[in-house]
Amino acid sequence: MSVTSFEANLKHRCSSCSLREICLPLGLDAEEMTKLDDLVKRRRRVFSGQSLFRAGDPLQALAAVRTGFFKIYEVSVSGQEQITGFPMSGELMGLDAISTGTHRGNAVALEDSEVCEIPFTRLEGLLSDLPRLQHQFHKLLSGAITTDHTLVMILGTMTAEFKVAAFLLNLSDRRGQRGEDPSEILLPMSREEIGNYLGLKLETVSRMFSKLRDQNLIETEGRKTFIRNRKALKALCQQGSVT
Amino acid sequence: MSVTSFEANLKHRCSSCSLREICLPLGLDAEEMTKLDDLVKRRRRVFSGQSLFRAGDPLQALAAVRTGFFKIYEVSVSGQEQITGFPMSGELMGLDAISTGTHRGNAVALEDSEVCEIPFTRLEGLLSDLPRLQHQFHKLLSGAITTDHTLVMILGTMTAEFKVAAFLLNLSDRRGQRGEDPSEILLPMSREEIGNYLGLKLETVSRMFSKLRDQNLIETEGRKTFIRNRKALKALCQQGSVT
DNA sequence: CGGAAGATTGAAGAAACTCAATTTGTGTGG
DNA sequence: CCACACAAATTGAGTTTCTTCAATCTTCCG
Structure with missing residues (x-):
């Protein structure tokens, strides 16, 4: 070697x-x-x-x-x-x-x-x-189920605006877990891909980004998205639903 | 003993x-x-x-x-x-x-x-x-993920009519796996519960049941639902989508 | 710098929701 | 066993949300 x-x-x-x-x-x-x-x-x-x-x-x-x-x-x-x-x-x-x-x-x-x-x-x-490895593996498998249930919850109960807000917060949280700045998200996926994931059309996703921007909750700069008011964004998700 | x-x-x-x-x-x-x-x-x-x-x-x-x-x-x-x-x-x-x-x-x-x-x-x-038990356990954990992805697919891409059709076919298939008659489904859940599961309102679920009945794809008799034209029902699911 | 892909915005249409009235089903007590 | 009362399901009419179609603007690469 x-x-x-x-x-x-x-x-x-x-x-x-x-x-x-x-x-x-x-x-x-x-x-x-x-x-x-x-x-x-x-x-x-x-x-x-x-x-x-x-x-x-x-x-x-x-x-x-x-x-x-x-x-x-x-x-x-x-x-x-x-x-x-x-x-x-x-x-x-x-x-x-x-x-x-x-x-x-x-x-x-x-x-x-x-x-x-x-x-x-x-x-x-x-x-x-x-x-111990076995148990951790089971935790990861189980965690994948939990993650999927969260997506089901988003798809099944949320309006377009809250879906997008929840999506951004999720990415933000995962950045935080990795020790990165949770308020600066570099989105590697297109509006169309976000829409596909959330059960929305790309135009709707775009509109919701604009709406969140108008409320000063986020800021966008090309593919970078900044979370400006995390608290309000979270409150939005926790408040809103269809059913 | x-x-x-x-x-x-x-x-x-x-x-x-x-x-x-x-x-x-x-x-x-x-x-x-x-x-x-x-x-x-x-x-x-x-x-x-x-x-x-x-x-x-x-x-x-x-x-x-x-x-x-x-x-x-x-x-x-x-x-x-x-x-x-x-x-x-x-x-x-x-x-x-x-x-x-x-x-x-x-x-x-x-x-x-x-x-x-x-x-x-x-x-x-x-x-x-x-x-062998370990492997079967992993298969069941993994299968739970697969099941969830199927639901995500239904929630994310299907219209109300196809959601309900897919729901009935899923129950029917699972009955078949157990050796029961797959064309006779006894629904133990309410329209509201079905709607909650599928991201729909109970009224919409009810309308879709009526619509499927009008097309002679299903028949209902109290809580019993009969699948009358399985092929057409399947074709419906496979054809239709939003995105 | 130019072209193509991606993103935004507007206007019109469709799908599902809300509210409301009616019908059907279910379970219980007389 | 029937009658009653309550819960669930169906259906209709009007509204909201999201989609569709289209035009414009921005960004990103070569």
């Missing part, structure tokens, strides 16, 4: 990864983390617009986002597309493929990104030996 | 349960199933309208529906309710609570029901010893 690849290896182990408190290694001790490390193929690059996996692909490996942003979308029998999530750093992709062994979703990078790949069969083997 | 309880025990083990091909024991051999059996508290009755667990309750046990029907609903900070699922026999409830250890959902029986309770901590212990 060359010096450079050795250094690269050191630099890119779970133990030194800034996302270890969000990702699969959470709660593991040094020895356990090493075992997990041995499984992980790190730093696969996926350039903006490229696919990491497609619907119909067999599940080989789960993928954790290291850097960047993805969208996951599914296509119904009628050809309708629905974005089911925008995974960012530390979040796992492909969990829904375990049930059938085949991906239903399509994962596309929204910006140049890097992922860590975790071969699923080998991971399951390791889980039996490492109860 | 008395004779009666011994008999009851025999009668209500996973190995003789008609749902074992849907539920947690799928794929286990006899010995493995016995170990799982030892964990399960069977036949807890939950009468119509009663809660099995509520949001805020600590997760003690997962629950598999043995007989009957439940609704799971979550309440947002704004007080909005959203039904996230209608679990029926063989389906697990409480998986979303693993991530935090606390239930977010409320489980209410829609008719007199019975559940098998599986203490979660003990189950996780057993998973390490039984790789």
Whole structure:
């Protein structure tokens, strides 16, 4: 092994990864983390617009986002597309493929990104030996269900304005969890993609951005969006609904 | 142990349960199933309208529906309710609570029901010893994500008519999986509950039932709903969408 | 700097919602 | 077993929200 690849290896182990408190290694001790490390193929690059996996692909490996942003979308029998999530750093992709062994979703990078790949069969083997890893894995699976329920709640009960507000707050919160400035959001997805995710047309999304801007709740500057009045934005989401 | 309880025990083990091909024991051999059996508290009755667990309750046990029907609903900070699922026999409830250890959902029986309770901590212990059970558990967790994505797809892309059609077909398919007549659906939930689940008002649901009836796709008789033209109903779902 | 893609805004239309009246279904007590 | 009362479901009419279609403006790359 060359010096450079050795250094690269050191630099890119779970133990030194800034996302270890969000990702699969959470709660593991040094020895356990090493075992997990041995499984992980790190730093696969996926350039903006490229696919990491497609619907119909067999599940080989789960993928954790290291850097960047993805969208996951599914296509119904009628050809309708629905974005089911925008995974960012530390979040796992492909969990829904375990049930059938085949991906239903399509994962596309929204910006140049890097992922860590975790071969699923080998991971399951390791889980039996490492109860803490097993539990964390279950928490992540369960957390994916919770995330989906939140989206169902948004889709089922909210008006367009509140949907967009909730969307921005969600991205903001996730930035905060990663130690980034929660009031400055760089949106890597288009209005159309936001609309698709929220069950709205792109024009409606655009109008709601304008509406929130007119209320001085947010500010926009190209793809950057600033949250100017977090409190009021939150109050908006908590107040408003259709049903 | 008395004779009666011994008999009851025999009668209500996973190995003789008609749902074992849907539920947690799928794929286990006899010995493995016995170990799982030892964990399960069977036949807890939950009468119509009663809660099995509520949001805020600590997760003690997962629950598999043995007989009957439940609704799971979550309440947002704004007080909005959203039904996230209608679990029926063989389906697990409480998986979303693993991530935090606390239930977010409320489980209410829609008719007199019975559940098998599986203490979660003990189950996780057993998973390490039984790789096949572990895998099946992961499949069920993953399947819950898939189910949620299907709902997201329905909420995000479908019109009222197609939502209701998709809802009826889903219930019908699940009856079929259980060996029951898929064209005769006994709806234990109200129009309001269906509407809440689908992001519609109860009046809209009622109108769509009437519309489907006028097209001779379904027939209704009290709470019973018959699927009269399954093919056309399916074609409807596959054709139609908003976005 | 020019062209294309994305975003914004306006006006008109459609889908679903609200409010209200009526009908049907369900469960209970006489 | 029937009658009554209450809850659920249906249907209609008018309103709101979001969508559709179209024009313009902005941003981003080559």
